[in-house]
């Protein structure tokens with residue numbers, strides 16, 4: 001019997017990277033999962049079906065676009081209508097854009113704030129009423145070391161992730177008497193498509209080669225000189241869903257190889 005048997009988890013941005021690892025870890029622990037995110041339909045269907053097969057749970061997929069508040073609310077409604085409840089919400093969908101502030105495209109700013117920050121607000125707002133009725137809930141947002149410190153050329157991302165840190169604390173205080181916890185996890189660099197995709201722009205902004213970006217920018221930030229793994233982040237998210245984590249709320253938990261200790 002898994003610790004999440006009978007529970008349903010909605011994980012935004014779970015077609016790839018950290019979100020997919022969370023969906024898999026939660027399903028392994030017995031939860032039904034609502035997957036979400038972009039990607040090739042055949043690849044998404046393969047991942048969804050593999051989760052159902054491997055863990056004997058239900059896994060459904062929603063293409064809800066996290067830039068659209070009504071689609072975020074529909075994602076939560078889909079979980080409740082199809083799987084009976086949304087007990088766990090992981091706000092994980094995220095994008096990045098790297099550019100000097102004076103060239104930063106306004107539409108990239110808007111998209112990053114919408115997906116990385118506002119979508120979490122809309123999802124929490126939609127999920128909380130039913131969590132309160134059931135008297136149990138876990139809200140986890142994938143923040144970032146960039147919720148605590150800044151790096152040049154990432155104005156929108158750093159602003160959004162700092163916003164997540166504040167939103168997490170506020171929601172935790174509001175829900176403190178409802179047996180619903182709200183926390184965020186702040187990974188350092190995790191080797192996922194999001195990090196890979198930013199390398200060309202970082203090369204251009206910093207006038208560096210690819211290997212220099214990896215060693216002198218990405219891993220330079222992390223004293224361990226190792227990338228965090230998606231499984232490590234998922235494992236912490238799973239722990240936050242356990243009874244042992246019932247008194248952890250409003251926390252911003254770093255998993256960054258010592259980055260923000262420096």
Ligand code: NAD
Nearest residue numbers: 013015016017018037038065066093094144189190192194
């Ligand atoms: P990823 O690119 O592998 O995954 C991002 C997910 O978000 C994908 O499933 C993608 O389809 C989805 N997504 C993007 N735009 C969307 C939209 N409009 N609507 C719905 N889904 C959308 O990247 P990842 O590294 O796994 O990132 C997941 C989260 O972790 C992000 O919030 C990111 O900021 C955060 N994070 C990543 C790192 C890292 O180093 N990779 C570090 C700290 C925090």
